[in-house]
Amino acid sequence: MSGKTILVWFRKDLRIHDNEILTEAVRKGGSIIPVYCFDPRQFELTSFNTSKTGLIRAKFLLESVADLRNSFRAAGGDLIIRIGKPESILPELVAKYKVHEVYHHREVASEETGVSTLVENALWKLKINLKHFIGHTLYHKEDLPFPINTIPDVFTNFRKKVERDSSVRSCFKAPGAMKFPENMETGALPELSDFGFAEPEFFDDRSVMKFKGGETEALQRLQDYFWNSNSVKTYKYTRNGLIGADYSSKFSAWIAMGCLSPREVYWEIKKYEQVHGTSDSTYSLFLELLWRDYFRYMFKKYGNKFFQKAGFKGVAPDEGENQDEFFELWKNAKTGIPFIDANMRELNSTGFMSNRGRQNVASFLVKDLKVNWMWGAAYFEEKLIDYCPANNWGNWAYIAGVGNDPREYRHFNVLKQAMDYDPQGDYIRLWIPELATINSTQIHQPWKLSETERAKSQLKSYLDSPSYAPELVVVKGNK
Structure with a gap:
């Protein structure tokens, strides 16, 4: 067969359309070998004791890889899938299929670029070039x-x-006819259990939508x-x-x-x-x-300044002595501030949270509870279905005042924000049904309810929980 054999290493580019590495590989006229590696490092615990990939995003990833495989199968080929470190797997495939070059899209965060370097070094020993493209x-x-x-x-x-x-x-068009080596050993798509996850028992119909990968x-x-x-x-x-x-x-x-x-x-x-x-x-x-x-x-x-407490501003935010306790309340949606807790329940149940919610829960954690902002960023890394390193850590550094916010001190008044963006309390009632009977004038500050009102059964389960802590409320924010 004429032309070069190109191995196309997929990472965060799980598509056929507007994909330069695929288009360029096909243009070379030889065989293409599409590969996706489930790198076990992406499922490990972080130094903050959070998972690098949680259940909801893992499910979305599996769906996305399955859809990419279907696209290649429709084109008469397949996607090679492996579980393991790319720097070990890719050289083996290069040798097996007599590959001439390996293509991939360049990443920007240190862990991802570090893996690229390991792959590049391993391929260099085989005198094979890892060609970098920009596509994100x-x-x-x-x-x-x-x-x-x-x-x-x-x-x-x-x-x-x-x-x-x-x-x-302009976008790159989906490639035309693709050539694949015969008898590729493609491998099976893993299951959630392969990464230590149990299949979710149900879909929370309160989710903004049903996200499916691909x-x-x-x-x-x-x-x-x-x-x-x-x-x-x-x-x-x-x-x-x-x-x-x-x-x-x-x-x-x-x-x-x-x-x-x-x-x-x-x-x-x-x-x-x-x-x-x-x-x-x-x-x-x-x-x-x-x-x-x-x-x-x-x-x-x-670079890594976004993964440091002081960011690139050089001065870290103040932290409280009881931040371990407050962080647990925050992540488990038990701060006692309904607007914060509703957003955290949505995140924990669905993997998604609105932009308005993200800004408020982040500001509340850092500015009101005085918790290390990096703990919040790491928790989002685990939970968010749409996590990407630059967006997540860049936004958290911004809120914490150690990144790209030009204002010296930005502090969200979460009670004012709640009243501005959820004036009738519909969002709170959706995610905290215990408060469903509270009227809109009281729902954002339920600790002000009378003893008689607090005694109502469902309401009591929220207000009298051991971790309900209205004294955490701080309203000094300026937004």
Whole structure:
């Protein structure tokens, strides 16, 4: 067979569309060998005693890999699946299938880039090149109007210059006919139990939507949000919502897993604008994509400083003496602040939380409870279905005041926020049914209820639990 044999190493790029490593491998004209490795290091405990990957994201990952395999099977091939370290598995496959080159998309966080280095070193011993591509951002690194080490530390300055001087490249089309080696030993898709998880017993129907991994589902969500429901039309005005599928795009889980590329979303925005015109809502959605880029490039600029308590500002936030106790209350949704607890129950049950919720629970943990912000970031790493290192740790550093927030001290008044964004208490009633009978004027501060009202059975189970602690309430926030 003419052409080179290229091994395409999939990681957080689980798609056929807009995938340069796949397109380029097919263009070379030889066989392609698609490979996905379930790296056991991604399921280990962190130094904060949290799991690097929790049950909900593990399920989403398995669904995404299964969908990618189906795409290759529809093209007459398959996806090789292995459990193990890529630096051990890939050289074995290279030797077995007489591979000429290995392609992969470059990552930015230290653990992921460290694995790339291990693979590169192992392949180098076989005189095989690991070729790096850039495929996780809206803007290509080479198209930025400044080198990485001089990217502004304030998002607004970054945004203005990028919007003025840079452009988003076109998407890569799905490759045409693909050639695969015969008799590939593909391996079985693992099950959740292989990573120590039990299959979830039920789906919580209070979830904003039923997230299912894979490019097929991602493209369907793109179609639904832009064209079937036309929800993007009101994005700017609904994006701070708390209940339901369409107050925001919900693309983040698929983008984080690489089932959907930011560029695909960008060009869908442009296509929508051709039909409906530009608007504050389409621009607001674009800005969210740009924030994703920004945090990735900040990671390239500052590296592991985002994994340090003082961030790149150099001064860590204050911490309280009883932060172990308060962290347990926070993560188990038992702070006694209904708006905080409702958001944490949603996260723990579904793997998702609104943008408004994330900002509030993070600010409350760091600024009110005086808990190490890195504990919260690590907990989100385990629980979030849409976790990606740059976005998660970048946002937590921002809230903690050690990252890209230009304001010296940003502190959310969680009671005011609750009243602004859940004025009738509908969100709280959804996630804390014990408070369902409380009226909207009292639901955000139930510790003010009379003894008679507190005695009601369901209400009592929340208010009189040993960990209910209304004295934790601090309302000095400025937002």
